[in-house]
Amino acid sequence: MLHTGEKQVSGGGSIRGIGIGLRSQHYREILENLPSVPWFEVLTDNYLGEGGQPLVYLERVRAEYPVTFHGVGMSLGSCEPLNLDYLGKVKAFAQRIQPAWISDHLCWSASGGHYSHDLLPLPYTKEAIRHMATRIAQAQDVLGCRLVVENVSSYVSFADSEMSEWEFLVAVVEQADCDILLDINNIYVSACNHGFDAEHYLNAIPKQRDRAMHLAGYEDQGTHLLDTHGLPVHEPVWRLYEKALRRLDQVPTLIEWDTDIPPFHCLLQEADKARYMFEKTSGLPA
Numbered sequence: 001m002l003h004t005g006e007k008q009v010s011g012g013g014s015i016r017g018i019g020i021g022l023r024s025q026h027y028r029e030i031l032e033n034l035p036s037v038p039w040f041e042v043l044t045d046n047y048l049g050e051g052g053q054p055l056v057y058l059e060r061v062r063a064e065y066p067v068t069f070h071g072v073g074m075s076l077g078s079c080e081p082l083n084l085d086y087l088g089k090v091k092a093f094a095q096r097i098q099p100a101w102i103s104d105h106l107c108w109s110a111s112g113g114h115y116s117h118d119l120l121p122l123p124y125t126k127e128a129i130r131h132m133a134t135r136i137a138q139a140q141d142v143l144g145c146r147l148v149v150e151n152v153s154s155y156v157s158f159a160d161s162e163m164s165e166w167e168f169l170v171a172v173v174e175q176a177d178c179d180i181l182l183d184i185n186n187i188y189v190s191a192c193n194h195g196f197d198a199e200h201y202l203n204a205i206p207k208q209r210d211r212a213m214h215l216a217g218y219e220d221q222g223t224h225l226l227d228t229h230g231l232p233v234h235e236p237v238w239r240l241y242e243k244a245l246r247r248l249d250q251v252p253t254l255i256e257w258d259t260d261i262p263p264f265h266c267l268l269q270e271a272d273k274a275r276y277m278f279e280k281t282s283g284l285p286a
C-alpha cells in the first residue's frame with residue numbers, strides 16, 4: 001500500500017447523489033455554466049497519454065467538482081501478469097487528480113499481449129474467484145488504494161461455471177476486500193440474456209460493499225439486449241434501480257452515456273429522474 005511520504009491516490013472530495021460521466025463534448029458547457037452536478041466520473045484511459053488539451057480541461061473541471069476514475073484497462077481477470085506499466089500510469093494520474101475512488105471491471109480483456117475492446121466475463125468457478133481476488137489485491141497494493149469493481153453485461157456463459165454471477169462477484173470482493181460498483185443496467189441486460197431473476201442478484205449484494213451504482217441505456221437486438229450506453233435508461237432498469245435503492249443503501253449513482261453522446265441537458269434530465277427516485281425511496285434530498 002502507500003509508502004510514507006507518498007502522495008495519496010484517492011479519497012479526494014465527498015461523493016454524494018447523482019453524478020454524470022464527464023465527456024469531452026461537454027467540457028466547455030460545464031466550465032462555462034458550472035451546472036449543479038455533485039460529481040463527475042472520469043474515463044481513466046482517455047487521460048493516460050502525455051498531457052494534452054483533455055487534461056487541461058479535466059484539471060479545470062476538477063478544480064470545481066469531485067471526480068471518480070472509471071477504467072477499462074486493468075484486465076483483472078486475465079491469466080498473464082498484471083500490466084504494471086498501466087497501473088503505474090493510473091497511479092500517477094490519480095496522484096495528480098485525486099479522485100474519490102478508482103474503479104475497473106470484473107472481467108478480462110487482454111491475452112497474449114492483445115487487447116480486446118470487449119469486457120469479457122469469466123467462468124464462475126472457485127478457481128476463478130481465487131485468481132481474480134488475488135489480482136485485485138495485487139492491483140490495490142500497487143495503486144495504494146481500495147479498488148471498486150463493476151459487474152459487466154454478458155452475452156455468453158461457460159459450461160464450467162459452478163455458481164451464479166452474483167455468488168461469484170460477492171466471493172471475489174470478500175476475498176479481495178474491495179468494493180462494488182453495481183451497474184443496474186448490466187444486471188438487467190445479463191438477466192434478460194441469460195434468463196435469471198435480476199432481483200436475486202440485488203438481494204445477494206452486501207450493503208457494506210456497494211460503493212456506487214451505474215445507470216445506462218441498452219439496445220434491444222431482438223435476440224438479445226446489447227449494452228450500448230447510447231440511449232436513455234429504459235423503464236425496466238429504472239424499476240430495478242428503485243428496488244436497488246430500497247434494498248441497498250442510497251449510494252452515489254452515475255448516469256453513464258458513451259456512444260451517440262447527447263447534449264448535456266439530456267444527461268441532466270436523466271440525472272433528475274435518478275434524483276427523483278433517490279428522494280422517493282429515502283424521503284431525503286439527494
Ligand SMILES: [Fe+2]
Nearest residue numbers: 150183214256
Ligand atoms: Fe457501468
